[in-house]
């Protein structure tokens with residue numbers, strides 16, 4: 001193994017924001033391992049992104065039991081790097097994982113039972129070769145399990161020392177509020193909510209974000225580039241090897257005339273700010289008061305580095321803000337539900 005020496009300046013270019021009312025501070029950009037870190041992906045490329053992120057102050061990596069493919073293999077990939085180049089840096093890293101989507105056959109392989117949540121956590125720890133994770137999320141609400149049971153399982157994981165904090169993902173405002181109260185009663189306050197939020201996907205603005213603000217719970221925005229749609233790459237077509245070309249989670253019908261038209265206008269506005277669409281989209285999210293961190297994905301270190309440059313220009317003038325509202329009116333993508 002080549003000796004890896006992290007950048008000694010790694011914390012200087014990054015901004016860290018307090019997560020809700022907790023003592024945890026998250027980097028403005030965090031890295032998600034949903035795509036491009038599985039066992040069918042290039043391990044060298046995955047490692048380069050993880051180390052490149054760490055070198056640039058991105059000390060939060062987000063996973064889930066099912067990330068891959070194959071399911072679970074993104075955790076294995078991270079585990080290899082944690083046991084290799086990143087050995088000795090565990091206390092600088094904030095690692096999250098989740099349970100709730102389909103993972104193994106049978107009735108305990110998914111959703112929100114105590115059985116699923118606790119067994120899934122044990123599997124995740126084994127794959128990552130860790131004693132504990134920093135944040136453990138319930139990945140989605142389960143209509144067939146009492147909320148008391150799912151939240152009780154999260155609290156147990158904290159009491160067992162397997163998770164330091166807990167979070168919720170894909171819960172609506174009302175269920176979140178009930179879950180926060182249950183967790184509070186169990187002595188394990190909810191640290192963070194992970195919600196899909198981007199310029200093209202603003203469903204959370206009406207009820208969820210005000211609820212989080214009021215409850216002192218942080219928010220990390222996933223799919224901030226609408227899975228890559230909020231870049232200039234789809235303006236003229238669908239590039240080979242892009243997520244849309246793979247067509248599993250980002251499908252061609254999302255590249256509607258309306259969306260392409262909006263992208264053209266966003267590109268013009270971004271250029272006038274000295275940015276690309278993706279950089280402006282990240283900066284825009286970081287300006288929303290409820291947002292603690294923006295959880296990006298990447299398929300190369302080049303993309304990650306480019307996205308980080310969003311931090312070079314975060315401010316928006318009133319004119320830019322109203323131009324963005326004007327461009328986005330009518331193009332929100334409301335029906336997508338990725339995992």
Ligand SMILES: NC(=O)c1ccc[n+]([C@@H]2O[C@H](COP(=O)([O-])OP(=O)(O)OC[C@H]3O[C@@H](n4cnc5c(N)ncnc54)[C@H](OP(=O)(O)O)[C@@H]3O)[C@@H](O)[C@H]2O)c1
Pocket residue numbers: 031032033034035036062063139169170194195221222223224225226227228229231233241242243244278295296297298299302303304306307338339
């Ligand atoms: N809680 C949940 O239910 C849930 C759901 C989804 C995601 N997440 C989390 O959020 C993370 C991020 O989600 P996401 O991957 O959908 O985020 P995203 O940042 O919206 O999309 C990432 C994708 O956009 C493209 N891209 C990124 N930067 C680019 C650039 N500079 N230029 C051109 N293309 C660029 C890449 O796709 P190409 O392959 O096309 O290059 C990349 O894989 C996930 O890894 C996961 O941790 C959570």
